[in-house]
Amino acid sequence: MRLYTAVLFVLTLLCACNNTTKEAQEGDEYLTKGKEVIQHTLNKLSGELKQAMRQGGVRQAVPYCNANALPITQQIAQKYGAQVRRTSIRNRNAKNAPTAHEKLIIQQYAQQLTAGKKLKPMVSQLPNGNTMFNAPILLRASCLNCHGTVGQHITETDYQVIQSLYPNDKAIGYKVAELRGIWSVTFEKK
Numbered sequence: 261m262r263l264y265t266a267v268l269f270v271l272t273l274l275c276a277c278n279n280t281t282k283e284a285q286e287g288d289e290y291l292t293k294g295k296e297v298i299q300h301t302l303n304k305l306s307g308e309l310k311q312a313m314r315q316g317g318v319r320q321a322v323p324y325c326n327a328n329a330l331p332i333t334q335q336i337a338q339k340y341g342a343q344v345r346r347t348s349i350r351n352r353n354a355k356n357a358p359t360a361h362e363k364l365i366i367q368q369y370a371q372q373l374t375a376g377k378k379l380k381p382m383v384s385q386l387p388n389g390n391t392m393f394n395a396p397i398l399l400r401a402s403c404l405n406c407h408g409t410v411g412q413h414i415t416e417t418d419y420q421v422i423q424s425l426y427p428n429d430k431a432i433g434y435k436v437a438e439l440r441g442i443w444s445v446t447f448e449k450k
């Protein structure tokens with residue numbers, strides 16, 4: 261009987277290990293896929309944003325973003341069979357407000373940043389069985405023209421353009437290296 265219990269115990273351990281390895285592998289798979297999706301979205305968004313900025317500055321780039329940011333992410337979503345979006349607690353577009361789960365992740369990253377930790381992409385399971393990939397978005401100097409301080413980085417006239425399109429804008433006053441928001445990629449349950 262004692263042997264039986266011992267065998268059972270070892271078996272349970274083995275199964276538990278197997279399970280964790282399987283979960284870890286799936287996590288790795290989503291980590292790789294998630295990074296690919298955001299890299300692709302980022303390349304497309306930033307390439308087109310830079311071009312619009314070169315052509316007509318903030319005044320032209322903001323309406324461009326307004327019309328194209330969401331369609332671009334939707335195109336990518338179709339290609340990868342995943343939902344991709346950027347979300348932030350201090351958001352510009354009301355459609356980019358975080359869900360309760362995303363809000364927790366943003367708060368977690370914010371705490372890590374305050375603690376001086378390196379922020380890493382992460383994968384979590386949603387209650388409905390879907391898998392979510394997240395990665396932090398930090399503010400860079402090149403973002404200040406549109407997300408910095410009005411009167412210092414953003415001219416009054418440029419801010420009027422921003423406000424005319426986003427009357428409830430909360431995405432100003434950011435500083436370099438601050439947490440601007442997160443990438444959020446949702447993979448449906450297989």
Ligand code: HEC
Pocket residue numbers: 313317318321322323325326327329330346347348350351352353354356397398399400402403404405406407431440441442
């Ligand atoms: C030309 C102005 C401009 C620049 C430069 C710019 N943004 Fe934005 N940003 C916008 C606009 C406009 C939106 C709203 C897009 C939409 O309608 O979905 C936005 C939205 C976002 C969002 C989505 C959440 C929200 O607030 O709605 C994030 C995250 C973001 N920007 C981060 C950045 C980062 C990081 C940089 C620098 C690498 C940057 N932005 C540079 C204009 C800009």
